[in-house]
Amino acid sequence: xxxxxxxxxxxxxxxxxxxxxxxxxxxxxxxxxxxxxxxxxxxxxxxxxxxxxxxxxxxxxxxxxxxxxxxxxxxxxxxxxxxxxxxxxxxxxxxxxxxxxxxxxxxxxxxxxxxx
Numbered sequence: 466x467x468x469x470x471x472x473x474x475x476x477x478x479x480x481x482x483x484x485x486x487x488x489x490x491x492x493x494x495x496x497x498x499x500x501x502x503x504x505x506x507x508x509x510x511x512x513x514x515x516x517x518x519x520x521x522x523x524x525x526x527x528x529x530x531x532x533x534x535x536x537x538x539x540x541x542x543x544x545x546x547x548x549x550x551x552x553x554x555x556x557x558x559x560x561x562x563x564x565x566x567x568x569x570x571x572x573x574x575x576x577x578x579x580x581x
Contacts (some may be wrong), residue, residue, distance in 0.1 A: 467491035467570045469561050474575030477551055481579070485546040487561030487572055495539040497517070497565045499547045502559035503577075513559070515547060551579045 467558045472483040483499070501513040514535035523535050534547040544561055558574040 467496040469570055469572035471561055471572045471575040474577045476578045478581050480577055481551050482549040485559055488545045489542045494542040499544040502560045505557040520569040553579045555579050
């Protein structure tokens with residue numbers, strides 16, 4: 466069955482860095498665009514970053530530009546989110562999403578907490 470498993474979240478101090486991973490299985494990973502979303506308490510889920518199926522194109526939400534980097538390794542069926550210069554407002558549950566046409570799959574999320 467389809468699985469997306471996020472990892473790498475945790476507690477980090479402001480200004481710190483984290484690298485999230487999302488391991489995919491059960492579908493043709495290299496055919497899907499991949500996304501990272503996040504949802505903070507009491508807020509709607511928002512798009513963080515997107516990467517095309519072959520990894521040649523990326524897009525970021527304005528507040529993440531220059532701080533976050535999305536990448537993928539199609540040989541490992543894994544997408545990454547490198548986060549740096551983290552701020553308390555980056556605290557949220559981070560989800561990866563695979564999308565192609567009408568197909569969309571979600572992971573269970575990983576908590577990122579930015580606090581001193």
